[in-house]
Amino acid sequence: MPKQKTIPEPKAEIAANERQLAQLRHKQQQLENRAAYYEKGDRRKRAHRLITRGAAIESVAPLAKVLSETEFYAFAEKALAIPEVKGLLMEAVNEHNKNEFRGD
Template identity: 65%
Template sequence: MPEKEIKELQAKQETFERQLVQEQHKIQRLENRAAYYEKGDRRKRAHRLITRGAAIESVAPQTKDLSETAFYAFAEQLFALPDTQRLLTEVISNHAGGD
């Protein structure tokens, strides 16, 4: 194989290797971006859960003394009540219509 062909092939190889590295970096950036957005969603959810839990404790301070199991049982019973279901549906309806 003539030396000229070898140099051309080596140059092509270097070009392809550079392109490969660039594409790998693009993939890494996209993966990083996806992880960032996923992490942001988790943070938003955690913040929402914390603030709503704090609101419940603010309105009903007695709930602080409940175990997690007792609190869940209480919440299930509370949200099973027909008046609670009606009120929740009404609040959701008003909220959706007001925004």
């Protein structure tokens, strides 16, 4: 016949399970916080890249400052559709890839 548990034994089991549950919830929160931290870092890097590239465009083409956002997008689409500009961009990308492959 199996031994019946006394009242303190189930209470101790419940307390141990509650501690374990609290630990697991804490671990889950840590993992969620870490994921948010890395995601936030990626957003910051992207924002920094967009800002610096926009500043570079304004630096080499100061007239672009007067264009509205819509006008600037239309201009950029037209400029990047020119075959010579597409070719220059492709050259730059190929050079980047070649340097990255070599480890420069």
